[in-house]
Amino acid sequence: MKQNFKLQSFLADNAVVLIFVIITLGAIPISGLPLTSIVQEILTRIGRNCFLVFSLLLPIMAGMGINFGMVLGAMAGQIGLIFVVDWNIVGVTGLLFASLIAIPIAAILGWIAGQILNRARGREMVTGYVLGFFMDGFYQFIVLYLMGQPSIWTAKVLDRWTALIPIHSPTIILSRGYGIRNTLNLDAVRQSLDKFIPLKIGAISVPVANYIVIGLLCLFIIWFRKTKLGHDMRAVGQNQAVAHAAGIPVDRTRILAIVISTILASLGQIIFLQNMGNIATYNAHQQTGFFAAAAILVGGASVSKASIPNVFIGTMLLHLMYIVVPRAGTNLFGDAQIGEYFRDAFSYAIIALALVIHAWRKRANAEAARSSLRGGTEAVKE
Structure with missing residues (x-):
């Protein structure tokens, strides 16, 4: 009986992981991709995506669920990169400069988000998701209207709130004199971190510097948990009421969790985009929270518990599916688009499944607690 219960508990805890393992293992031989190509893609994608996924850990630890508001940090990172392109700061120096611009912006946005989420207790995830759309409007207003060439600063222009933030490079500005182009090439910093410490094992290139940065972040999180x-x-x-009774400043602690998460998201977006080599100025940040959430949930995390291994496992499994499923769809049905449909369907379904499992387990645990309490009460009466 105990063994059956343990098996059921294991399957419930790891249902999402097991589903993805089955899907990807089945798709690998169908895809026909060589093993070296798969390994190369996985190493590259882990190096560029893990930092973003790690930014979700602290809000989960603080009981705020998945921080879909991390897109605010992604916006801050993109603003930093826009200035790097404008000033043509190359290499790792450019990434550091982008980080210096992004961090204070992300801290301010994180503080605002934390204040809002404190007023939406119990609904932090949906509030963060909507907040991302709300702040996207401000981001687009800044990038589309407030950034422009100083040479067009006239009283008439200033009255229209345009070109207040000087951008000197005409190659990244729209022809009207203000507003950033839809796509920016990051030639100055393209894969500068990836290639900073080159290492090639056979036909496989390993982005060593990326993994060093991720390793330092892991050490920071391990140290931070002990502070x-x-x-x-x-x-x-675990319990806000008990924490408040113990003298812990609950609201301040929750705000700090969101601030740190937003800062990490801004740095993660910089790492991600330098690997991609370009920015879709107006929508590169929009799906950041969704893909990071999908990755950490695929790794076996829930909205109330997550760990470092969940990040690595989830990022690997999710992106392994992104690599092999479209090709498998092409080979099975003769149409690559069908594989893309499968990929998107599984990504959205995995978040829904993880949330359903979490709600079911929470309700089951509450029922078990009530049953044990009733049993204890009956024993006292007897």
């Missing part, structure tokens, strides 16, 4: 603030976040995540 007083880390213990406070865990206490707040």
Whole structure:
């Protein structure tokens, strides 16, 4: 009986992971891709995506669920890269400069988001998701109207709130004199971190610097969990009422979790985009939270519990599916678009499945707690 219960518990805890393992293992031979090509793609994608996924850990630890508002940090990272392109700062120096611009912007946006989420307790995830759309309007207003060439600063232009943020490079500005082009090439910093410490094993290139940065972030998270603030976040995540009674500033702790998460998201977006080599100025950030959430949930995390291994497992499995499923769809049905449909369907379905499993387990645990309480009460009466 105990073995059956343990098996059921294991399957419930790892249902999402097992589903993805079955899907990807079945798609690999059908795709026909060589193993070296798959390994190369996985190493590259882990190096460019993991930092973004790690930004979700602290809000989960603080009991705020998945921080879909991380797109605010992605916006900050993109603003930093726009200035790097404008000033033509090359290499890793350019990435550092973009980070210096992005971090204070992300901190301010994170503080605003934390204040809002504190007023939406119990609905942080949906509020963060909507907040991302709301702030996207401000981001687009800044990039589309406030950025422009200083030479067109006239009283008439200033009255229209355009070109208040000087951009000197005419190659990245729309022909009207203000507003950033739809797509920017990041030639100055393209894969500068990826190639900073070159390592080639046979036909496989390993982005060593990316993994060093990710390793440092892992060490930071391990250290942070042992600090007083880390213990406070865990206490707040377990029970806010008890944490407040213990003298922990609950609201401040939750805000700090969102601020740190938003800053990490801004740095993660910079790492992601330098690998891609270009920015879709107006929509590159929009799906950041969705794909990061899908990755961490695929790794076996839930909206109330996540760990470092969940990040690596989820990023690997999700992107392995992105690599092999479209090609498998092409080979099976003769149409690559069908594989893309499968990929999108599985991505959205995995978030829904993880949330349903979390709600079911939460309700089951509550029922078990009530049953044990009733049993204890009956024993006292007897």
